[in-house]
Amino acid sequence: MMNESGCHSEGPSMPEALRNIPEDRRVVLDVRDQVRAGEEPFQRIMQTVMSLKDDQAFVLYNIFEPIPLYGVLAQRGFTHWTQKRGPQDWCITFYRAGEQAATAPAPSAAPGPAAPAGDAIVVDARGLEPPQPMAKILENLPRIAAGGHILAMTDRRPMLLYPKLEERGFSFSTEETTHGWFETRIWK
Template identity: 35%
Template sequence: MEIAANTKISAIFKANPDAIEAIASINRHFEKLRNPILRKILASRVTIADAARIGGCTEEEFYKRLEPLGFTYTSKAEYAAKPAAVAHQMPLFLGQLQQESMIELDVCEDIATGNDPFLKIMDAVEQVNGSNALKLINSFEPTPLISILQKRGYTSYVEEIKPDLVHTYFWLEKIAAGAPVTPAPVIDFNVMVNDYEGRLRHLDVRHLEMPQPMIAILGELETLPPQEALHVTHRKVPQFLLPKLQERGFALALKEVGPNEVHLLIYKEN
């Protein structure tokens, strides 16, 4: 198998199970890969480049350990050592946040016991609204998660407290800088409700646990006629739903009624 920096660790293990021990022996950061549950959580989301960064080593270490197992690579020029990470000062936005504006989530125990914390993290991320931030406490730098959230508009800052203890912060920089939190003013919501009178479907997802609200909403939209709109009652503004609506050609108006009640009106854009 030919490998490169963007090759997923799970693909390597699938090609040759002996690679598990080869990578686990690189340094202590990878010893958790010997645990089949943790291996399932981590390997499917991490590339060689990601793993090298997490483990504080170079990609060359992976190529050297995997070469005897029959893995090949295109160029030894890829072995060039990466420069040491530069310590960065905490961003001003984080430094000015009050303690009550920091959402803290510790997933170290989840990782240690083999529980995948991804949905728990996504639930916490949805609470980030532009005036607060998420502080994720983990045993390693969550490189794949940083990449996913960066594409969705989240800024991150990583702080290594000590070996096996990393604090990663996520916040919405553009919104924090003054962009509006809601995609449409309240008056637009009221106007749209009147326009769709008699052509509304209603869906209340406040009782559902993550990620069921998004699944239920997208499921309803699959059968929604173009001339109708979906009126959703939610606990909060579903940040991860918004880009999915845009991808599917839907527009959105919303109205925040209270701390745990948000009304969404979803309709097909003309």
């Protein structure tokens, strides 16, 4: 059976936890036209995610599989079920599954030890449009000396940066400043 958004709402591969979420508890966002127009949908996606209630699922339509988003939303306690419906036609349902998801830590505090004290390499990526802040921060990672760290300043919480830092073995922590920007400390 297809629901009003076109995703298969039943079937042997659908996880039981998702099957138990009623259609009226699923929030749908279609970013296909936005992506085809060359626009970045991340802000709209995160606004939608932030507006979800604990018992709601998020259904995303995209023209490609948004693999980096899986890690970003996993840090917020979501798991996903992905369906490729055709060429450039993906339906991804994000949902909270069980007690572990309800208690998942927020991505603002990364696991691991505190950032080293001392002088930091400052990377000011404020005022740049995505993905430029992430690119600027990543290109500066080789500059971190033993015991050193980077202080990156961004206009937004750098959600897509976190999985890339983890892949490269870096620790990090992000805090929102009283001035409205975000400071991310990155170290080995």
